[in-house]
Amino acid sequence: MTDFAPTQPVAMLDALTKGMPGSLAPLSPAEIGSLGWNLLREDLNLPAAVLRQSALEHNSRWMQAFIALHNGRFSPHGKTTMSPELFARQLNDGAWAITLANVHQVQVARHFGIRRIFLANQLVGRQAIEYILGTLRDDPDFDFYCVADSVEHVRMLADAASRIDAGRPLQVLVEIGIPGARSGCRDTESALAVARAIHEHSPLLSLRGVEGFEGILSHSDPGELAQRVKAFLSSMREVAEQCDAEDLYGDGTVLLSAGGSAFYDIVLEELGRARLARDNAVLTRSGCYLAHDVKKYDAAHHHLAARIGQRTPGQEGPRAALEVWAYVHSRPEPGRVIIGMGKRDISYDDLPVAQQWHRPAGPGSPGPAKLSGDHQVVRLDDQHAYLNVPEDSPLKVGDMVQFGISHPCLTFDKWRAICLVDDEYNVTGAVTTYF
Missing domain, CATH: 3.20.20.10 (Alanine racemase)
Incomplete structure (x- = not known):
């Protein structure tokens, strides 16, 4: 990722680190990328924050x-x-x-x-x-x-x-x-x-x-x-x-x-x-x-x-890099989905945006699909998100949902480690935080 290395070693990651699987023995953030993990194959515990x-x-x-x-x-x-x-x-x-x-x-x-x-x-x-x-x-x-x-x-x-x-x-x-x-x-x-x-x-x-x-x-x-x-x-x-x-x-x-x-x-x-x-x-x-x-x-x-008009270094500005993924825990009503993610996991001064969903189905399953704009987070508790959905929404228990965030400062501070992923959601490494 960079040719500048911190002068002191960063913290090791293990099963006590939020988002990491319970079987993980202590590893450095750099070593995480050698494990062959993929977010969409459920190799991480959810909720999990990732950086593209x-x-x-x-x-x-x-x-x-x-x-x-x-x-x-x-x-x-x-x-x-x-x-x-x-x-x-x-x-x-x-x-x-x-x-x-x-x-x-x-x-x-x-x-x-x-x-x-x-x-x-x-x-x-x-x-x-x-x-x-x-x-x-x-x-x-x-x-x-x-x-x-x-x-x-x-x-x-x-x-x-x-x-x-x-x-x-x-x-x-x-x-x-x-x-x-x-x-x-x-x-x-x-x-x-x-x-x-x-x-x-x-x-x-x-x-x-x-x-x-x-x-x-x-x-x-x-x-x-x-x-x-x-x-x-x-x-x-x-x-x-x-x-x-x-x-x-x-x-x-x-x-x-x-x-x-x-x-x-x-x-x-x-x-x-x-x-x-x-x-x-x-x-x-x-x-x-x-x-x-x-x-x-x-x-x-x-x-x-x-x-600034033309005084810009290219047509495309910054892209959203930080995402939080979580599971559908419940669909108690046709128009309401409960997500296993809350204020402990994501910024809430402006509610997150449901953008993609994925149904884990083993090797060869299709990648994430876009969610329509009528899938809206309307409330967050400590560990739950209330997602209003159309009655014909495909979401069911066990599906994975990706959320875009607002105000990165108040999402970073909820994670001791955040995995880096490529565009296919292969885990390539991790960064640590010290709040």
């Missing part, structure tokens, strides 16, 4: 080409997958860093040899701050960035850095926020106060740029939403340019960072308009592109494609 390898490879190539076309840097958000094998793929694809959301995630990434980390969050708490400063002190190859949105937080970081001599500055970006939403400075003046405080605490701290997250914005009209995103990014540019005018930045390329998995095209374009005397780079952070989905981010990509 062809879609992963397509999505990797697509994002590489997109970033190159728009002359940006890319730091994919690792909290989506928390998978060292997928981090490795992204770094091999040219990712500048891995973005993370908390210090537990940083510890996981560090364990597997990730050297450059962008913490798109505040670094708060004694254990967290001391861990980062101690790692900066002990590992000269560790390149770390975090954000701040208050003078009080800046002082907290500076005080810790004065006690734990890392031998170099802690690199901090000013976070710009949105009124009524989550963290981040609410206006230009408060952002500049934070930037000046970081500068005043040099050389303990170094101001390295401006950061924000536009994905928290919402509106029912895609055009109006795009305008709100642009206005937010314009406010980021204003802060970045004023910091440049006051010569507040420390050494190195100034980073202008935003871009979740929905608006990274607008981020690259709008932040790319910043006029700074210093060298600067736009750093975007999509995490969901690699797995993609069939609802939330698929819709976001269609809006993106409409915005």
